[in-house]
Amino acid sequence: MNRKQLTIASAFVAALFAGGAVASESEQFTKLDANGDGAISMEEAAVDNKLTEAWSAIDANQDGKVESAEFSAFEEMSK
């Protein structure tokens, strides 16, 4: 394997890992959504200090619950 092939291989592995990170985010969301209704309520968020502290920022549309998209945006922000 020459240097260029190695670089391409590394980029491929990095992309695989990035994909894995996305999967673990939704896993986190699923874990927090205790009743499985597709949104995290304030009660469900209470188990996670970080989530509670940033609640008003995460609940972008202020409807009192955090949907998957709002949660991903928060995860993206806190990276």
Ligand SMILES: [Ca+2]
């Ligand atoms: Ca829920």
Ligand SMILES: [Ca+2]
């Ligand atoms: Ca919301």
